[in-house]
Amino acid sequence: MMTRQLGHHGPHVSAIGLGCMGMSDFYTTGVDEREAIATLHRAVELGVTLFDTADMYGPHTNEELLGRALHGKRESIYLATKFGLVRSSDPHARGVNGRPEYVRQSVEGSLKRLKTDYLDLYYQHRVDPLVPIEETIGAMAELVKAGKVRHIGISEASAETIQRAHAIHPLAAVQSEYSLWSRDPEHNSVLDTCRRLGIAFVAYSPLGRGFLTGELKSPDDFAADDYRRFNPRFQADNFTRNLILVERVKALAADKGISASQLALAWVLAQGNHVIPIPGTKQRKYLESNVAATAVTLSADERVHLDDIFGAEGAVAGDRYAAQTMTLLNG
Structure with a gap:
């Protein structure tokens, strides 16, 4: 497994991590826990070391799953979890x-659920507009001093917020959505800010919440409780327009003898050595395919071709979140 570093002074982790959210939440109920645990174990066998979760996934049940599944493997993995997004009885509301x-x-709740006495990486999941970032990061820095957290990070933050946070305590990682069809970190200077400051950029949803795999053909492919039904990019005419883009990716991947997923992940990996994608999956077969993307090399012409498909303003139809959730993005 190739490795990449979490910040200037952080550990080297697998070049592709594993996003664990979907094993417990959001995409469907009735998850096969046995297969999810088998997928976690297979990830360790394949050399994946960065495992990503959050206290709001479930809520809490995803951390509990990782705590059970990865018990006894603690020294060979890097656990990353998050705090700061608060759920309520309304499944679509977020605080x-x-x-x-x-x-x-x-942090105490996460440590207990993950069955560990320290976290390798602790993120602020979303920036609180009512609390100065210096106060939040200051509290996180105290956790580092106490030995409960080894490195800290922030998710979906603006370049300005990242710089303010980094001045209080060095950030090992910034996590934001980034993929062929979600290019905000390029446009709002977050990717460049991370590179300049020596911060790893962890790309979540690098497969566009499954859309870039080319396996989704209709909104009807989603389970009734799948939260993607409420995301504008997956609705009605937007879905149809975006599907045309993915068909072009599939054609390019076929010419190269790889899957659309592997092509999409190879593109993210090619954006810089400080970029670490964390595709999510709950099945071993998709995990193995994703890990194989580390062996894919893109030519300059292929990268230009992909940028031509997705890079134009307005090429992708629809926002990446519903309106209320978009308001939580500091970027």
Whole structure:
């Protein structure tokens, strides 16, 4: 397994990590826990070391799953979890909490559920507009001093917020959505800011929540409780327009003798040595395919071709989140 470094002073982790959210939440209920655990174990066998979760996945059940599945493998893996997104009885509502007392409270719950006495990487999941970032990061820095957290990060933050946070305590990683069809980190200077400051950029949803795999043909492919039904990119005419783009990716991948997923992941990996994609899956066969993308090399012409498909303004139809959730993005 190729490795990449989490920041200037952080550990080397697998060049592709594993996003674990879908094993417990959002895409469907009735997840096959046995297959999810088998997928986690297979990831370790393949050399994947970076495992990504959050306290709001479930909520809490995803951390509990990783705590059970990865018990006894702690020294060979890097656990990353997050705090700060708060759920309620409304499945579509989200709150944000970055208060220092909430930081201290949240880490204790995550440590208990993950069955560990320290976290390798602890992220602020979303920036709280009511709490100065200096206060939140200051509380996270205290966790580092206490030995409960080894490295800290922030998710979906603007370049300005990243710089302010990094000045309080070095960030090992910034996590944001990034893929062929989600290019905000290029346009809002986040990717360049991370490169300049020596911060790893962890790309979640590098396969466009499954859309870039080329396996989705209709919104009807989603389970009734799949939250993608509420995302504008997956709805009605937007779905149809975006499907045309994916068909072009599939054709390019076929010419290269690889899957559309592998092509999409290879593109993310090619954006810089500080970029680490964390595709999510709950099945071993997709995990193995994703890991194989580390062996794919893209030519300059292939990268230009992919940029021609997705890079034009307005090429992708629809926002990446529903309107209320978009308001939580600091970027």
